[in-house]
Amino acid sequence: MSELIPKEMFAFPEMRHLFRDFFNEPMFREAAKEWRDEGNLALDVSESKDGEVVVRASLPGFKKEDVQLTVRNGVLNIKAESKEEKEIKEEKFYRKERRWGSMTRSVALPGKLDENSVKAELKDGVLTVKLRQSPEAQPRRIEVK
Amino acid sequence: MFYGSCCTPRNAWRNVMAEKSEHDMPLDVLETSDAYVVRASLPGFRKEDVEIKFEDGVLALKATRNEAEPEGAEYVHQERAQGAFSRRARLGRASGEGIKAELKDGVLTVTLAKAKESQGRSVPIE
Structure with missing residues (x-):
């Protein structure tokens, strides 16, 4: 990690060491780890040219009935509650x-959406939500007379 | 400029990201009296994307996910990592025999039987 900062940047080696020590702090490493790896309910949102918005969220171990979805005013809310939790408490954890x-x-979706067009599927721990943008929200070609 | 382009905060973060080309996968390890149960979150992975190895008391998991970007679309927001994921866990008392693995709903469960505990032998002094 110390190679992150080139030598030329510092006039004094002490300063470089100071930076190196900071980046090696457990606190920083932990923060960086959270950032690098998938956090709590990581999701992707994509928008196609023909007005389809696709949301993909990682929900490993969740079942269809554990997930509640709502769309309102262009904001998608995903709520997942695992019922398996109770069962797991009985076991002895070595590492958790x-x-x-x-x-x-909650995630704000791009464009004006036709909220009745929402379709959702949960497969292999990935939730896919598809919505269409309303026709009036799509760019319109204007003819110059 | 005093800072090279490599040193803007954004690029520094990108370097932190790139430092590790393989992503971690979160893992739970449970222990029962006769087995270890390892659960790993692998959302969106298929059976054929996952490789499991057990050697010298270490369980090594490797997985690759390459979800295609929806056609003709652009990401507005992207948090889910793609590419290679790997993780190792030392399970000292696993016997290495009768290992079972199952991938369901994006969760990999590996069950490893523990080796029979040695009773400890009393040694007589000659």
């Missing part, structure tokens, strides 16, 4: 990193 229980996330 995966998140369980309740997760929720």
